[in-house]
Amino acid sequence: MENIKKLIINTVPDAVIEDKQKLTVTVVPDKLHLLAKTFRDNAALPMDTLVYLIGVDRGEELGVNYLLCSSTDLSKEVVLKTGTTDRENPLLYSVTDLFETAHYNEREVFALLGIRFINNPDMRKFFLNGDWVGYPLRKDYDANPEINPVTLESKDIVDIAPRITETADGELVEDTVKIFEDDDYIINIGPQHPSTHGVMHFRTALDGEIVKKIDVHSGYIHRGIEKLSEGLTYPQILHFTDRLDYLSANINRHGLCMCVEKAAEIEVPERAQYIRTIMDELNRIDSHCLAWACQTNDLGATTAFIYGMREREVILDIFEKTCGGRLIINQNVVGGVMFDIYADFQKDVKAFIPYMRTKLVEYDRFFSHNVIGLGRMVSIGNLSKEDAISYAVTGPAGRGSGWSCDIRKHIPYALYDKVEFKEIIRTEGDSYARYLNRLDEIEESLHIIEQLIDNIPAGDICAKVKPILRLPEGEYYSRVEACRGEFGVFIESRGDKTPYRLKFRSPSMALVSAMPLICKNEKISDFIGIGGSMDYVIPDIDR
Amino acid sequence: MSLNYSQPLEISNLTSWLDAALRGCLAEFWVLLIEFVLVAVVLLAAYAVIALILIYAERKITAFFQARFGPNRVGKWGLLQSVADMIKILLKEIIKINRSDRFLFFVAPFFMIVASMLTFGAVPFGKGLHAIDFNIGVLYVTAVSSLGIIGVLLAGWSSNNKYSMIGAMRSGAQFVSYELSAGFALMTIVVLAGTMQFSAMIEGQRYCWNIFNGHISSIIAFVIYLISGHAETNRGPFDLPEAESELTAGYHTEYSGLQFGFFYLAEYLNMFIIASIATTVFLGGYMPIQVHGWEGFNQIMTYIPTYIWFFGKTAVLIFLSLWVRWSFPRLRIDQLLNLEWKYLLPINLVNILLMVILVLTGLTLTDLFPGLF
Numbered sequence: 001m002e003n004i005k006k007l008i009i010n011t012v013p014d015a016v017i018e019d020k021q022k023l024t025v026t027v028v029p030d031k032l033h034l035l036a037k038t039f040r041d042n043a044a045l046p047m048d049t050l051v052y053l054i055g056v057d058r059g060e061e062l063g064v065n066y067l068l069c070s071s072t073d074l075s076k077e078v079v080l081k082t083g084t085t086d087r088e089n090p091l092l093y094s095v096t097d098l099f100e101t102a103h104y105n106e107r108e109v110f111a112l113l114g115i116r117f118i119n120n121p122d123m124r125k126f127f128l129n130g131d132w133v134g135y136p137l138r139k140d141y142d143a144n145p146e147i148n149p150v151t152l153e154s155k156d157i158v159d160i161a162p163r164i165t166e167t168a169d170g171e172l173v174e175d176t177v178k179i180f181e182d183d184d185y186i187i188n189i190g191p192q193h194p195s196t197h198g199v200m201h202f203r204t205a206l207d208g209e210i211v212k213k214i215d216v217h218s219g220y221i222h223r224g225i226e227k228l229s230e231g232l233t234y235p236q237i238l239h240f241t242d243r244l245d246y247l248s249a250n251i252n253r254h255g256l257c258m259c260v261e262k263a264a265e266i267e268v269p270e271r272a273q274y275i276r277t278i279m280d281e282l283n284r285i286d287s288h289c290l291a292w293a294c295q296t297n298d299l300g301a302t303t304a305f306i307y308g309m310r311e312r313e314v315i316l317d318i319f320e321k322t323c324g325g326r327l328i329i330n331q332n333v334v335g336g337v338m339f340d341i342y343a344d345f346q347k348d349v350k351a352f353i354p355y356m357r358t359k360l361v362e363y364d365r366f367f368s369h370n371v372i373g374l375g376r377m378v379s380i381g382n383l384s385k386e387d388a389i390s391y392a393v394t395g396p397a398g399r400g401s402g403w404s405c406d407i408r409k410h411i412p413y414a415l416y417d418k419v420e421f422k423e424i425i426r427t428e429g430d431s432y433a434r435y436l437n438r439l440d441e442i443e444e445s446l447h448i449i450e451q452l453i454d455n456i457p458a459g460d461i462c463a464k465v466k467p468i469l470r471l472p473e474g475e476y477y478s479r480v481e482a483c484r485g486e487f488g489v490f491i492e493s494r495g496d497k498t499p500y501r502l503k504f505r506s507p508s509m510a511l512v513s514a515m516p517l518i519c520k521n522e523k524i525s526d527f528i529g530i531g532g533s534m535d536y537v538i539p540d541i542d543r
Numbered sequence: 544m545s546l547n548y549s550q551p552l553e554i555s556n557l558t559s560w561l562d563a564a565l566r567g568c569l570a571e572f573w574v575l576l577i578e579f580v581l582v583a584v585v586l587l588a589a590y591a592v593i594a595l596i597l598i599y600a601e602r603k604i605t606a607f608f609q610a611r612f613g614p615n616r617v618g619k620w621g622l623l624q625s626v627a628d629m630i631k632i633l634l635k636e637i638i639k640i641n642r643s644d645r646f647l648f649f650v651a652p653f654f655m656i657v658a659s660m661l662t663f664g665a666v667p668f669g670k671g672l673h674a675i676d677f678n679i680g681v682l683y684v685t686a687v688s689s690l691g692i693i694g695v696l697l698a699g700w701s702s703n704n705k706y707s708m709i710g711a712m713r714s715g716a717q718f719v720s721y722e723l724s725a726g727f728a729l730m731t732i733v734v735l736a737g738t739m740q741f742s743a744m745i746e747g748q749r750y751c752w753n754i755f756n757g758h759i760s761s762i763i764a765f766v767i768y769l770i771s772g773h774a775e776t777n778r779g780p781f782d783l784p785e786a787e788s789e790l791t792a793g794y795h796t797e798y799s800g801l802q803f804g805f806f807y808l809a810e811y812l813n814m815f816i817i818a819s820i821a822t823t824v825f826l827g828g829y830m831p832i833q834v835h836g837w838e839g840f841n842q843i844m845t846y847i848p849t850y851i852w853f854f855g856k857t858a859v860l861i862f863l864s865l866w867v868r869w870s871f872p873r874l875r876i877d878q879l880l881n882l883e884w885k886y887l888l889p890i891n892l893v894n895i896l897l898m899v900i901l902v903l904t905g906l907t908l909t910d911l912f913p914g915l916f
Binding site for chain 2: 185187193194195206209296299300301302303304306307310366367370372373375376523524525526527528
């Protein structure tokens with residue numbers, strides 16, 4: 001990391017460097033792009049993955065935090081901070097040309113904090129309508145419902161995007177761009193559509209059956225979880241995480257608990273770690289079963305869909321017996337877990353492991369080599385490794401493009417450094433690689449559970465935690481491997497019992513942001529198939 | 544009339560008795576009029592009843608494939624479920640769509656249902672259970688069944704919905720392509736049978752079904768006919784026109800109530816019609832299994848009424864079609880057209896030639912083993 005500090009000082013001499021939980025660099029807005037570019041192009045340790053892009057209302061200024069990490073070693077991280085004191089017309093420089101994933105994130109920051117980004121090609125609001133009054137995540141936001149009434153009138157979608165660009169001689173130009181050409185044949189896939197896996201809206205320009213361009217509209221179920229969290233105590237926030245990516249509910253919650261535990265320096269008992277890890281892996285199998293089922297259903301094989309649901313049911317029964325919940329399982333709490341495992345838990349899980357293995361063979365025979373299925377998946381929806389990194393596409397999809405991005409390997413948490421498992425990586429980058437990755441990850445998860453299930457130590461399931469937690473002042477990050485990729489939690493605390501700013505990194509948002517790229521020039525039916533292979537979950541995007 | 548003693552359960556006994564009774568007391572004109580009306584009513588009723596049975600059967604069989612129960616609430620084993628659904632669909636409101644082409648929108652389902660009805664009329668259900676026995680039966684069936692596509696295209700066009708439009712266009716491409724293969728496969732057998740009349744064709748298969756008679760060539764034609772017939776019915780893996788994961792419901796997205804019911808009914812009946820044509824042309828139709836020289840065996844077989852034979856054979860083919868439908872993922876449009884134009888059609892053309900050679904050189908089974916078949 002000393003090299004990095006040297007690099008920073010060489011590039012931007014007046015940068016403020018702090019060693020907090022992560023190496024944090026504060027720069028003036030003009031220098032941010034330069035510094036980010038230097039980081040990305042640094043040959044020795046390229047910091048080429050933008051994990052977080054967090055807009056924060058710091059009170060006196062509106063700012064953005066960027067968490068960069070290296071694609072070769074995810075544990076090498078650096079935080080960039082910048083901000084502007086202009087609250088009327090805040091402008092910062094975009095890093096979209098360096099990290100594609102910044103595009104949607106910057107649009108989100110614009111919608112929620114009103115910061116506009118110079119050189120971002122499309123500065124429409126993400127999540128919110130263009131005519132929304134006020135910026136919800138600002139501390140002076142007026143949430144009076146009369147300002148933004150619920151209208152029953154249908155609003156036309158305007159396919160014109162404003163943007164601000166900087167010309168070569170440093171002048172700022174505001175203009176608009178058309179998203180589609182005038183004679184494009186546009187169909188709306190969503191918001192209500194059987195295969196968008198939720199209320200997602202893709203405006204799709206078609207040339208016959210071929211997809212020319214996709215424009216993503218999101219926010220149909222935006223609930224403002226991050227804003228709501230700012231008024232709630234930490235134990236109250238916990239249940240929100242289950243409602244992000246509801247298919248990896250337990251893992252998301254694990255991420256938030258870890259973040260709070262790290263900040264409050266709470267030691268989690270060994271037994272709780274075991275239960276958490278086993279439940280996380282069961283959750284992963286459950287999610288991958290459903291993902292497999294949905295992908296086959298998107299390709300038109302309805303029977304396979306039911307088979308996936310059948311195996312998932314066994315896991316849900318185990319969840320139900322453990323803690324009463326099936327989908328939203330309310331198991332993790334700050335300091336440990338809420339419920340101890342039931343008497344027959346080990347027996348049930350051990351019976352499930354061989355059962356699932358026979359079913360994996362059945363999946364393989366039934367679908368993995370089906371000639372029609374192969375025709376719909378092999379070499380379809382190609383995502384190169386460079387694009388995966390630029391779009392920060394993690395999880396089975398990122399690993400299908402040959403990027404080793406498993407947080408469990410790079411930054412082990414819970415018990416992942418004690419168990420032996422393989423990180424499944426395929427280099428093809430097509431739908432089929434993503435498909436096979438999930439099936440193989442089920443096998444790895446079974447292997448992890450096998451190693452833990454007999455060794456659960458006796459002891460407490462939860463550390464003693466004060467009912468009202470006050471986190472010490474500071475910024476805290478945690479990153480976990482959810483079923484769809486890296487899930488992250490960022491908490492900025494000012495010493496209160498509620499967070500000052502809380503941000504969830506959503507793996508699905510990165511997956512969707514790559515959709516326009518990988519679906520271009522594919523057939524409309526493959527667009528659906530690719531969506532199934534990416535396996536995004538909409539509430540995770542909208543938050 | 545000696546046949547009557549050996550086949551006591553045939554419906555043709557009833558029909559000929561009825562005919563004789565009517566002729567006894569009425570003039571020729573009135574007899575024909577009454578009989579025509581009766582035939583029409585029976586066919587219409589059979590059309591609806593067969594559709595209901597098929598819907599129930601498909602649900603139960605699918606449930607079996609998918610580790611589910613299927614309908615099991617309405618009536619014993621859910622037997623009345625499809626009846627209840629039919630009543631529901633009859634009562635539902637027909638929603639009028641703004642800015643659609645009203646007339647075409649209204650007419651489209653009728654094309655669909657009329658086409659399948661016309662085909663249905665020409666199917667020989669059993670000995671004497673044959674509404675009309677053309678001497679060009681095969682040609683008639685091929686011609687009339689292809690009318691249905693007009694309904695699909697009109698529905699897609701008039702709905703003023705982009706999904707419907709894409710579905711209809713896919714359907715058009717698909718139907719035109721696969722109609723060729725289905726037609727050629729039937730022609731192959733026409734070459735073998737030497738007739739286009741269904742009754743004559745069935746009679747010719749008394750001791751040897753066409754699928755065995757033309758051995759290699761017949762089996763190829765049979766497989767091609769099943770594939771292309773399956774494709775014509777717009778059912779998975781060829782259900783692109785209504786691919787629900789892409790186009791919500793394809794060409795009938797905007798239809799509701801009875802109009803949707805027509806499409807639904809026609810789809811099921813088309814499945815039945817394809818299976819029954821295949822039965823008639825390849826599997827000996829309503830003819831019981833007969834073996835040269837086994838008089839006792841033949842006698843027993845003929846005790847089983849012909850319509851049982853027909854429906855039994857058809858049911859096997861329908862089961863096959865359901866099995867395929869619920870196992871495979873959906874094809875993409877280019878894969879679908881590739882399959883037809885690059886594989887099925889060339890194979891088919893060669894196959895006709897092969898069949899001609901087989902027939903001309905006397906290499907069919909009946910020619911090779913005249914005593915056995």
